[in-house]
Amino acid sequence: MKRFFPVYVRVPLIFFTCYGLLEYFIDSGDKPAIIAYPSVMLLLALVLLVIIALEIVASASNNIINQLMTPEERAEKERLENLPISQIPFVKNLLQKLTKTKPITSEKEIELDHDYDGIKELDNDLPPWWVYLFYATIIFSVIYLGKYHLFGGDNQFQELEKELAIAQKDIEEYKKTAPDLLTADKVILLTDAGDIAAGKAIYDANCVACHRADGGGGIGPNLADEYWILGGDVKEIFNTIMEGGRDGKGMVAWKQQIKPSDIQKVSSYILSLQGKNPADGKAPEGDKVTNNPASTTVATDSLAVKQASAPDA
Ligand code: HEC
Missing domain, CATH: 1.20.58 (Methane Monooxygenase Hydroxylase; Chain G, domain 1)
Structure with missing residues (x-):
């Protein structure tokens, strides 16, 4: 070796x-x-x-x-x-066992009687390597027959279908947590109680330090009043949270930490705070937005109307 x-x-x-x-x-x-x-x-x-x-x-x-x-x-x-490889005792014995060749010197023992114009035939044993392989195919065929024809093992089409079903499940699982492709122009105000609750959870986890639990404001502006520095439409709020506030003001971009669909939820939650008038909220900053989206409860097609958010003079 x-x-x-x-x-x-x-x-x-x-x-x-x-x-x-x-x-x-x-x-x-x-x-x-x-x-x-x-x-x-x-x-x-x-x-x-x-x-x-x-x-x-x-x-x-x-x-x-x-x-x-x-x-x-x-x-x-x-x-x-x-010694050359084939002469190493171990290899030699192994080859002999697998082929059972007769040495030329004892060929006479297995010579057949036939004589075809001087051509003679030897009655060699089947080489054991071949015989074992043959037995192996028989065993394989019995197992195969049993599994696929008697006990209803899946054929290739059924296997494919099962794997596709699993893949489909994986995709759904993946979509639950994967970042999504929601962009500001597709954002709509969500009104479903579940979405608002999810938005509140995100808000409570990330935003209360600066905006207070009730949205009354602290380091960050009051989010429960009608005044907005960076725009009070749900799309604008979404954009503010995604991209952050003005430079140096302290509101960072959240798009790395929170996925867009969740930012949509938290934006909707923030708008649900409109009119709640938290006690000693921070003084209004920015422009008044009267055509406040939270006052409309229809989610999908109310957007066109909401665009016209006129600042109060
Ligand atoms: C480190 C403090 C801080 C944290 C945390 C913070 N904000 Fe802010 N936020 C601010 C400041 C400061 C501003 C004002 C930005 C400006 O003036 O440009 C602001 C502005 C905003 C505005 C725009 C308000 C307006 O009047 O236009 C929204 C909406 C907002 N934040 C939402 C959030 C949300 C949602 C979170 C949590 C995911 C959050 N903020 C976390 C400090 C913070």
Whole structure:
């Protein structure tokens, strides 16, 4: 074996096999296991050390054995090491077992009586490798027949259908959390109680520090009054939250943290605060928007009307 795998092949081969197995069996998320867990790196280093140590011990003991051998023994060992592959005893035996060839010297034993104008025929056994393969196909066919024809295993079309159904489910699952392609021009005011509640949850989690829980305002402006610095239409509010306020004012763009459909919900929630008049709310800032979208409850087609948000003089 050493002949085919010299030490500079053997050591990396064993090492990378260990590495591959560790990576395969340790669940480490996106990162490679050796980076995610320093202990894995230590373990690999240990493995490498052990392999190298074993190699050193093996070659040292080999040297000692060589020195203890008589010259004849050494010559015999060398002869064995330099045999062509097919003459190595293990390989030779294996080939004989798989082919059961008769040596030319004993061919007479299996010669058939026929003589076709001097051409003779040998009655060789079927080579065992072929026979085993044949048995294997028989076993395979029995299993196949049982699974697909007796016990109703799925055929390829059924398999495809099942996989498509799973893929469809995955897509729906993905869509639940994936960023969506909602843009300001498609945003409409949501009035569904569930959407408003979802918007409130997002608001409570991200916005209360500056706008207060009731929208009365603090660092950020009052969101419950009719005055808007950056526009009070649902599309404008959506845009403000997506892209942030004016430079240096403290309102960051949220599009990296909150996906557009959720920003639509929080915008709708904010507009649902209109007219709630929170106690000691911040003084109005910006322009008055009278044609307030929250006053219309029809979601879809009321938008055209809402566009005309005239600032109060
Ligand atoms: C760090 C404080 C801070 C946080 C957190 C914050 N805002 Fe603001 N927000 C502000 C400031 C300051 C302004 C005013 C921006 C300007 O003047 O340009 C503002 C403006 C706004 C406006 C426009 C108001 C107007 O009058 O036009 C909306 C709508 C708004 N914020 C919604 C939100 C929402 C929704 C969240 C949570 C996702 C949020 N804000 C989180 C500070 C904040």
